[in-house]
Amino acid sequence: MSELASESTAQRESTGESTGESTGESTGESTARRAFVPWLREHSELGVSALLLATGVLVLADVLTAPRSGNASDPLGPNAVPFLLGGLLLLLAVLLTLDVLRGGHGEAEAGEDIDLAVPADKRTVLILAGVIVATAALIPLLGWPIAGTVLFWGATYALGSRAFPRDLLIAAGVSLATWLVFDALLGVDLPGGPLMGLI
Template sequence: MSLRTQEPSAGRRSWLRDHSELGVCGLLLALGVLVLTDALTMDVDLTQRGPVGPRTVPLAVGGGLLVIAVLLAVDVLRGGRGRAEGGEDVDLTEPADWRTVTLLAGIFLGAAVLIEPAGFPVAGALLFWGAAFALGSRRLDRDPLIAAVLSLVTYGVFDQLLGVPLPGGPLMGVL
């Protein structure tokens, strides 16, 4: 009698193990619903400047996430399996590099905290430079300059060309 109760659960576990990619489908589905819900409940200014409003991209991304979730689920249920890339150079037997992960998380949080008081150009430059440092670059003569130029160009593109206001900080009054 105990063998009968164990067989269905063992079969269910085997089926779930063989179809574990359905978890990714569920995540994509939930994310798509979240993005669509947020886009549809967005408070939009009705005096927009062009045919494409602020809801367009979130609606396209949310719809795309739903379509991908459904297509992936159909593929998984038909027997499709994800395969590891042959050229992948990650050694799964090595432990995770938590120092780098912690440094990147700290740099990201630091930039998020600094963006309002220091402005996007300063916070962005520290983010770009800190990420390069955390990932192993030790070119102290080149990396800060690249980070500053990249941050200023990003600021200019978003603030001036795209019309997305970013905090300029105290340096923008000087420049």
């Protein structure tokens, strides 16, 4: 009987040890997980590093797989600037990662006076979105001067201005001025619509 009792005690001890070990391992994993989440919050700038790294890799991959055009008058070729840009993005990602891991943090903007408890003004956002969609639809039909007038006047209306004649005149003047500058001076072909026959 004493032998059987000692064997059962030994079995219970071995079972308890193995259970304790597995419980200790799971507790250690959960503790490590709990400690990792605050660390990620304190080093959230690493997300920007990851974004820069991914963008740089995409740019370089696109440059390396793009067809090469041999032109004697252009020894650098069209891939030089994208290649340089991709390399700079990778360098920025590495430098930002090192800075964050050494304890660097971005400073919060002190000049912003935003109450995060106030919900977004959905009406204003929807009006602005509608104005932008209407402008994109009107450009090929009526030209930039008229579509631009709709854009500028609609934006002022969405943001709260109700001075109808003044806002409309200013919007028309700004739209016409930008069309003249881009189309006539800079050579950017903006559709003029009905005004093409008048000017």
